[in-house]
Amino acid sequence: MERNLKVVGICGSLREDSSNKRLLDLAKTMLPDYVEYESLEYQDVPVFSQDIEKPVPEPVQRIKDQVESADVLLIATPQYNGSFPGNLKNAIDWMTRPGGHNSIYGKIAGIVGCTPGQSGTMQAQLHLREVLSHLGIQVPAKPRVMISGVLDLIDEDGNLQLPEVEVNNYQKMLNEVFKLAQIKSL
Template sequence: MSQIKIAVLVGSLRADSFNRRLARAVEKLAPDDFAFRHLQLNDLPLYSQDFDAAYPATATRLKKDVEGADGLLFVTPEYNRSIPGVLKNAIDIASRPWGTNSFAGKPAAVIGTSIGSTGTAMAQQHLRNVLAYLDVPTLAQPEVFIHFRDDLIADDGSIASDGTRKFLQGFVDDYVAWIRRFAR
């Protein structure tokens, strides 16, 4: 069976990102035919419509990385009750110029973790609104709002809690089925 390529967009640039740990945990629970690639967001310039005439190389790379994926996984923290700037910027870059939306039709899921008790709920809702506008079919259930503790998920994605592992496995199973529905 061929590999199903998943582009992972982590909305945190922090070296010890909790959301990067969550992404790794999801990857470990996925079947072997799913190949996850974390897209580089830290070198992107701030989007400007001036790019539309001649996109910078890093922006073109991001668009091609998204276009080459079979599915998307957005893993986001919550900054001030919304989407982190780095993630919104990446979305703006890859969806422009008008008529060249690299995200259109790509199946996706949105998950996140935070030390706050609401576990990224507001950021995820804002992100889902943006993705709906960009024609990204997004898995609705289960929602994944993880209240993070430092000992919950290790740097390599190992999950300490059996309950969290079982919950995330349920999400991964639904996500895999969702992506396969759109497989070409």
């Protein structure tokens, strides 16, 4: 029997009607019974400054606690100007602070992303992988979930309708991060 895993979904877009939030919502429908999911809300996290890190601001402590309780981080990132959003980088920076209190080190993460354009968030995901790797976070090399032309994939009810090949790819990526998390917990 597999032990229960906890996934914390982190959306790089703070926009209420974000396509990347929809991509995380789709993941929730694909999770096996032994996986618990919750979203990280970090809109109220201040811009990082060492001048305000001690004591840790309450919104920061809340996200640090949530990330520490996770077995897997599932990060959905849009692509802004060829990279991932600054608000996501800010949240990641806070998760590593103050010095000696890194809440994110050693985690397992899956990265997904969608965009109205044709890049499929390739550059954003490459930059995010580099940052996460630097922080000791394990991200499976494959499969990669990079959805292009996302606006054409949203139905009249506002639901994301991925082609079957993309759903299968997404499921394979989720299975890979769950496998890594279970191995790590042994």
